[in-house]
Amino acid sequence: MRIPCPYCGPRDSSEFAYLGDAAPRRPADGDAAAMATYVYLRDNPAGPMEELWYHAYGCRAWLVVRRDTRDHAVTGARLAAGREASA
Amino acid sequence: MSSHRLGTGGLVDRQTPIGFSFDGRPLTGLAGDTLASALVANGIRLVGRSFKYHRPRGIVSAGPEEPNALVEKGRGAYREPNTRATTVELYPGLDVASQNRWPSLRFDVQAIGQLASPLLAAGFYYKTFMWPAALWERLYEPAIRRAAGLGSLSGAPDPDFYEKAYAFCDLLVIGAGPAGLAAALTAGRAGARVILLEQDFALGGRLLAERCEIDGMPGAVWAREVEAELATLANVRILSRTAAFGLYDGEVGAVERLTDHLAVTPACMPRQRLWTLVAAQTVLAAGAVERPIVFGGNDRPGIMLASAMRSYIQRFAALPGRSVAVFTATDDGWRTAEAFARAGAPVAAVIDSRRDIVASVRALAGDVPVFLGARVLDAIGGQSLSAIEVIGDHGRRRIAVDGLAVSGGFNPDLAMTTHLGHKPRWSETSLAFLPDALPAHLVVAGAAAGRFTLAEALADGARLGAAAAGMAGKPAAAPPAWRASDETFAVGPLFHVEGGRGKAFVDLQNDVTDKDVAQSVHEGFVSVEHLKRYTTLGMATDQGRTSNVNGLAILARLTGRTIPETGSTRARPPHGPVAIGAFAGLHTGPHFKPTRLTAGHGWAEEQGAVFVETGQWLRAQWFPRPGETDWLESVTREVQAVRSGVGICDVSTLGKIALAGPDVGVFLDRVYCNTFSTLPVGKARYGLMLREDGFVMDDGTTARFGAEDYLLSTTTVNAGKVMQHLAFCHQVLWPELDVQMVSVTEQWAQFAVAGPQSRALLQQVFGSAVDLSDAAFPYLACGAFPLGPTMARLFRISFSGERAYEIAVPAGYGDALVRALMAGGRDLGVTPYGTEALAVMRIEKGHVAGAELNGQTVARDLGLGRMMSTKKDYIGRLMAERAALNDPDRPTLVGLKPTVPGVRLRAGAHFLPIGAAASAENDQGYMTSTAFSPSLGHWIGLGLLARGPERIGEQIRAYDPIRGGDAVVEVVNPVFIDPEGNRVHG
Structure with a gap:
């Protein structure tokens, strides 16, 4: 599986560390229940999903990678740092 | 001859x-x-x-x-x-x-x-030897394993070595038969980057074994000319003796045999090379495998696939029999009769289950006896075939033969198309599975696509090669139109001849017979995947290439279904055997993972250090002196030297992350549970980092060298994890903070200089120009000072509890620095110490380390609850506030000492109330770290004990049944030495 890193170009997935679903946002208002949801609850969709990957053996950028969980087809990746602006 | x-x-x-x-x-x-x-x-x-x-x-x-x-x-x-x-x-x-x-x-x-x-018979494992169970392991299984099996391993380590390689191309062609050669040549001529794989040592595939012509020249000659042209193209790479074994997400795995065919292996040549191939387009041109027919005694030596017999005669000039019959349901079988005739050994008979044979095919047999609408019922013989029994319009007839060529149809080699879960479809006209849904960027050509004639293979290859070149931006001029000699392709349905007396094998490799398939159905295993697992049909080295379809056809008939209704098993890589060594490549033994050495490693080796692996690092564990016979003796000496004089320890392996920018203070406040925005320039502070779920992640000191210039340290093992975490916090959570960070672990060599004489040693090294007095450079100070040709960073921090410093220089000066420190401390009796002495001293001081920072402890458990700021938000704050994590019953850090001096304590011992049964419900925690304290003269321990801090002075039981330990210990303050903390200043 290859991930198109915006900095480094298409690279082998073994260079990356996987975190998981990119959708949850860290709650900023100190709500314990919302934080528990953020820390523990994840969806497990079959289909396209946006995920956080870290280019550990490359540029060390965190990426939002769009991957289909059914066939591992990767259809895009962008820097996590700019995700609010581009979303 | x-x-x-x-x-x-x-x-x-x-x-x-x-x-x-x-x-x-x-x-x-x-x-x-x-x-x-x-x-x-x-x-x-x-x-x-x-x-x-x-x-x-x-x-x-x-x-x-x-x-x-x-x-x-x-x-x-x-x-x-x-x-x-x-x-x-x-x-x-x-x-x-x-x-x-x-x-x-x-x-x-x-x-x-x-x-x-x-x-x-099928399922014998599950039924025959059920009782008594005790005999299974001791008698039945060993006996069966001895009797049933394939070859045996040497039992010795693999003496060969292997390597891995990666390659990238516009077009990957799997198989160098006519279709593959046509594809590679068309794309190669257009300038596309092409890799051509062939498992054989010669290119050509069936062209090497068939009588055929392309553009008027024999197929084998055409193949040789194409190979010669491909060899002149710099954009084409030919990998022969290379078998593709799997299609993975976006890549193809292949194994190249480099020395298996050599009498003498050149030195430094790997035996095999494992390829990971990444291609924009892949053309699968793996051809088709002829399938046998299931009939009585069909495993007798001398019975061979009809196409294989042609290979032996026409490629290898070897005659597989002198009096052979052909049993076929295809036109192709008749070509074998022709091949024997041309070799001067006309076949004894041609038996075809079909009745309508086109004249041109019928003519291939010449005037030998032909039986149409007939079948071979039984093959007779012992260690070699001697006769066949034919049944047909003539009734039964026995024909003496020494060989039988069998052709039941062709199975396109489609395994690579199914590795990602795509299913082929059954064709009633081709009587074969043909490609249907395909993985992305993979197309199938020639016989593998069910296009069985030479003309179709060449046309497929040219078309798909040109298409791949076009996609790579290298349009082919005009796809070549090669002229191929005429051939027909026709096949009739014949999988199984019933009624023979001998065993009729469906899978020769696994000894699965037609009766085994029937038994599987009888017992309810009617799914094709169940059939495979119950009978082992289709497993092992051949992966069912000759057996799967026949097994499926028999299963379909027995269950009254069609073949498409019955379905096919899912193929998984590898498609053929691959040595485990090839997957390991060079990552074996000490090369399994990289070894990282500090700048002071050579010096430590000179000192006779004993090294220990810490993550990827090798660290000096202790430095034995002549006459010392026991590690404890060396470690005790090193501890005493530090506590009474001065010692030096290489701490370069600790993770180091440089942070810069105006928002570093805010950022550190959010990632540490304690406060860093108040840290002044020239000071260092201990920090505790939590995970978002509230548990402790790591600890270390952060020093501030300038207004926007910070250096954060991590534990050795968590260096990578903390870097990843900080990058996450910055890039994903708070990209608005103006912070830059980079790992500098390997850029700095760092040594701890510890003990009452540490300042004297450093003053000697730095000279009088640098003021290291307590007033100028107090506890927790940090600064940069000139040292020889470079600047050294100095930190006044202590892990041992003694007056201590850490000194860091750019890694290239690390070796010079440690020698300068040793020279500067010679008169002070400076002593190198290793990680064991370091650990003893931290346990004596009650400092937590990896055994306590184990991912299951919160700050409160470690006696560090007061570090958690109440004035700010930070990673882990909300989750750490959960009631269960603040329950006083949680095991909490305490010190332990034996009530009887001389008793050894062991980490891992569990705490029980004295007199209570050793059961899980009485478990109150466990010992995390132990050491023999040279300062106190007895063993000491740190542990996590329920309500620990309330129980100072209480006696409990440290129970360690695995190593026979059962000691009464007293709960004490975890700081064994200098609880007032005076020595760090003294």
Whole structure:
């Protein structure tokens, strides 16, 4: 599986560390229940999903990678740092 | 000349004889032979014994689909079992032995297992030896394993080495038959980057074995010319002896055999190379495998696939029999009759289950007896075929033969298209599975796509090669239009002839018969995947290339379904055997993972250090002196030297992350539970980092060298994890913060200088220009000072509890620094110390380390609850506030000492109330770290004990049944030495 890193170009997935679903946002208002949801609850969709990957053996950028969980087809990746602006 | 070698023709070199041995018997073959063709040329029929029944078996095929002719190749540690004779290239001195027979191939004692064969039918493992259970492990299983099996391993470590390689291309072509060569040449001429894989040592595929013409030249000559042209193209790479074994997400795995065919292995040459190939487009041109027909005694040596017989005659000039019959349901079988006639050994008969044969095909047999609408019911013979029984319009007739060519149809080699879960579809016209849904960027050409004639293969290759080149931005001029000789393709449905007396094998490799399939159905295993697992049909080295479809057809008929309704099993990689060593590559033994050495490693080696692996790092564990016989003796001396004088320890392995920018203080406040925005320039502070779920992640000190210049340290093992975490916090959570960070772990060499004389040593090294007085450089100060040609960073921090410093220089100066420190401290009796002494001193001081920072502890458990700021938000704050994590019953850090001096404490011992039973409900925690304290003269420990801090002075039981430990210990303050903290200033 290859991930198109915006900095480094298409690279082998073994260079990356996987975190998981990119959708949850860290709650900023100190709500314990919302934080528990953020820390523990994840969806497990079959289909396209946006995920956080870290280019550990490359540029060390965190990426939002769009991957289909059914066939591992990767259809895009962008820097996590700019995700609010581009979303 | 060998007994069955033809005088003319073929692609073997009669001028280059090659000596080899089979079961110790010296034989001669020719250059260009495989082991199988050399055996055929020597008239050798019997090459192995079968898996379960030890039946005599011969060569069936001429390629990687071979189910029977598995041999042990090589001797001693080099022995490789289950090697297919059909893929072994002949070389001088090749030494092979047959398998699964004792005492000899001709006389195999266990062949009498055939008498007990009813016991060995499908599912015998599950039924026959059920009771008494105790006998299973001791008697039944060992006996079955001895009797049933393939070759045996050497039992010695693999003496060869392997390597891995990666390559990228516009077009990957799998298979160098006519379709593959056409695709590679078309795309290669257009300038596309092409990689062409061929599992054989020669390119050409069936062109090497068939009588055919392309553009007026023989197929084999055309293949040679194409190969020569491809070799001149710099954008084309040909990998022969390379078998693709799997399609993975976006890449193809292949194994290249580099030395398996060489008599003498060149030094430094790996045996095999594992390729990861990344291609924009892949053309699968793997051809098709002929399938046999299931009938009584169809495993007799001498019965061979019809196309394999043509390979032996026309490619290898070896005659597989002198009086052979052809049993076919395809036009192709008739070509074998023609090949025998041309070789001067006309076949005894052609038996075709079909009645309508086109005249041009019928003419291939000449005037030999032909039986249309007929079948072979039984094959008769012992260690070699002697006759066949034919049933048809004429009734039954016995024909004496010494060989039988069988052609039941063709199975396109589609495994690579199904590895990602795509299913082929059944074609009633081709009577074969053909590609249907395909993985992205993969197309199928020629016989693999069910386009079985030469003209179709060439046209497919040209079209798909041109398309791939076009996609790569290299449009092909005009796809070549090669003229191929005419051929027909027709096949009739014939999978199974019922009513024979002999055993009728569906899967030769696993000894699965038609009766086993029927039994599977009878017992309810009617799913094709269940059939496979219940009977083992389709498993092992051949992956069912010759057996799967016949098994499926029989299953379909028995269950009253069509073949599409029955479905096919899902193929998974690898498609063929791959040595485990090839997957490991060079990552074996000490090279399994990288070893990282500090700048002071060479110096430590000179000092005679004993090293320990810490993650990837090698660290000095202790430095034995002459006369010291025990690690504890050395470690005790080192601790005493530090506590009384001065010692030096290499701490370069701690993770170091440089942070810069105006928002570093805010950022550190959010990632540490304690406050850093108040840290002044020139100061260092201990920090505790939590995970978002509230548990402790890591600890370390952060020093501030300038307004926007910070250096954060991590534990050795968590360096990578903390870097990843900080990058996450910055890039994902708070990209608005103006912070830059970079790992500088390897850029700095760092040494702890610890002990009451540490300042004196450093003053000696820095000279009088640098003021290290307590007023100028107090506890927790940090600064940068000139040292020789560079600037050294100095931190006044202490892990040992003594007055101590850490000094860091750019890594290139690390070796010079430690020598300068040793020279500067000579008069002070400076002593190098290792990680053991470091650990003893931190336990004496009650500092937590990896055993306590174990991912299951919160700050409160470690006595560090007061570090958690209440004035700010930070990672982990909300989750750490959960009631259960603040329950005083949680095990909490305490010190432990034995009530009887001299008793050794061991980490891992569990705490029990005295007098309570050793049961889980009485468990109150466990010992995390222990050490012999030279300062106190007895063993001490740190542990996590329920309500620990309330229980200082109480006696409890430290129970360690695994190592026989059971001691009464007293709960004490975890700071054993200098609880007031005076020495760090003294």
